[in-house]
Amino acid sequence: METAKSLRVRVWRGGESGYWAEYAVAARDNQTVLDVVTEIQRRHEPSLAYRFACRVGVCGSCAMTVNGQPRWTCRTHVRKVVHDGQLTIEPLRNLPRIKDLVCDLEPFIDTWQRAGAIFQGRSDRNDPPQKVDPESISRKQADAALQCINCGVCYSACDVVYWNRRYLGPAALNRVWTLLNDERHSEHQGTFNKAFSRDGCSSCHSHGNCARFCPVELSPASSIAGLKKMAFRGYKARLAHE
Amino acid sequence: MNEQALFVVQRISAAMLAPMVLVHLALILIAVEGGLSAEEILSRTRDNVGWALFYGVFVVSAAAHAPIGIRNILREWTRLGWKAIDGLAMVVCATLLVLGMSAVIAVF
Numbered sequence: 001m002e003t004a005k006s007l008r009v010r011v012w013r014g015g016e017s018g019y020w021a022e023y024a025v026a027a028r029d030n031q032t033v034l035d036v037v038t039e040i041q042r043r044h045e046p047s048l049a050y051r052f053a054c055r056v057g058v059c060g061s062c063a064m065t066v067n068g069q070p071r072w073t074c075r076t077h078v079r080k081v082v083h084d085g086q087l088t089i090e091p092l093r094n095l096p097r098i099k100d101l102v103c104d105l106e107p108f109i110d111t112w113q114r115a116g117a118i119f120q121g122r123s124d125r126n127d128p129p130q131k132v133d134p135e136s137i138s139r140k141q142a143d144a145a146l147q148c149i150n151c152g153v154c155y156s157a158c159d160v161v162y163w164n165r166r167y168l169g170p171a172a173l174n175r176v177w178t179l180l181n182d183e184r185h186s187e188h189q190g191t192f193n194k195a196f197s198r199d200g201c202s203s204c205h206s207h208g209n210c211a212r213f214c215p216v217e218l219s220p221a222s223s224i225a226g227l228k229k230m231a232f233r234g235y236k237a238r239l240a241h242e
Numbered sequence: 243m244n245e246q247a248l249f250v251v252q253r254i255s256a257a258m259l260a261p262m263v264l265v266h267l268a269l270i271l272i273a274v275e276g277g278l279s280a281e282e283i284l285s286r287t288r289d290n291v292g293w294a295l296f297y298g299v300f301v302v303s304a305a306a307h308a309p310i311g312i313r314n315i316l317r318e319w320t321r322l323g324w325k326a327i328d329g330l331a332m333v334v335c336a337t338l339l340v341l342g343m344s345a346v347i348a349v350f
């Protein structure tokens with residue numbers, strides 16, 4: 001009698017130190033990596049810790065390392081990443097491990113602050129909405145980099161982050177690029193100076209792993225290249241009052 | 243110098259080094275043609291202000307370019323802080339300047 005096909009799944013258990021647990025999970029025609037993790041938690045290992053929320057690629061909370069590469073697990077089909085019926089699932093690289101598949105995102109979120117990637121408006125609720133020309137070059141550049149879901153995949157994919165944990169990393173610098181192209185942002189010069197300080201833009205080697213793995217197909221590498229060009233022109237905030 | 247200035251200096255010096263390395267390689271090939279003894283080479287380089295200037299600029303570019311690049315490598319591959327890294331980069335810069343300039347002067 002032919003047995004139903006199954007996947008051999010190795011899952012990281014524990015924190016910084018831990019061990020690999022192996023599970024056999026039924027292989028199905030349509031199955032995401034997150035489905036596999038959920039099945040393990042429901043059927044085999046109720047104490048397995050992992051994160052997810054939307055299951056449709058919007059919230060950015062389900063990223064893990066799958067067979068050595070960072071993925072958004074809810075939108076990654078098993079058949080796309082499986083090797084010889086094997087899946088190896090562990091937390092994102094470059095971040096402290098808390099438990100099982102859950103890592104501590106704080107260092108990643110901190111990079112937004114350190115990079116000055118915080119929007120600061122120049123008007124208040126009594127002002128009319130500011131008009132932005134959708135056809136302007138800066139608006140188009142910002143739009144191209146805008147849809148980040150903060151999943152941390154690029155941060156995990158970046159070798160410079162691996163070597164130097166102080167490096168601001170692709171996601172925060174990509175966000176800086178959108179702000180510097182946003183005429184409603186009031187802190188252009190301050191944001192630029194923070195992004196180009198030590199362990200900032202000039203630490204990037206342009207090797208493009210961030211763009212290769214970003215699940216929503218942004219290119220932080222191109223955004224950082226844009227920031228580097230700004231340095232070349234001797235960045236001066238375009239707005240008169242700064 | 244802040245990071246922005248260092249970044250710009252490194253890329254400008256790279257842009258200068260690229261053609262200069264090619265000229266240097268071409269010169270090596272041409273120089274071999276007329277014999278390779280120290281005397282023969284010196285006879286062509288002595289009192290040649292053009293080449294002294296060319297190699298002077300070459301040395302300065304390399305002495306600016308390499309230490310800035312080494313900062314990133316040290317940051318990635320060691321646990322040194324920025325102060326120590328900047329200190330080491332200055333040593334590399336000074337070494338390249340002294341070695342390079344003494345070579346330029348020796349053949350002038």
Ligand code: HEM
Pocket residue numbers: 204205206256257259260261263304307308309310311312314315
């Ligand atoms: C043909 C001439 C050269 C060009 C076009 C060039 C270009 C570059 C560029 C673009 C970078 C930045 C790489 C990055 O950030 O990822 C770099 C880094 C570097 N360069 Fe050069 N360079 C040249 C010659 C030299 C020479 C002659 C030296 C040594 C004396 C040197 C030493 C370095 C070092 C140590 C780095 C840092 C490596 C890194 O950041 O990955 N370069 N070079």
Ligand code: SF4
Pocket residue numbers: 157158159160161169170203204205206207208209210211220221224
């Ligand atoms: S291009 Fe820059 S930010 Fe992107 S992965 Fe490479 S070093 Fe990291």
Ligand code: SF4
Pocket residue numbers: 147148149150151152153154155170171174213214215216217218220
């Ligand atoms: S840039 Fe892409 S990979 Fe990086 S956090 Fe945003 S969505 Fe994720």
Ligand code: FES
Pocket residue numbers: 052053054055056057058059060061062063072073074075
């Ligand atoms: S669960 Fe929301 S992006 Fe995957």
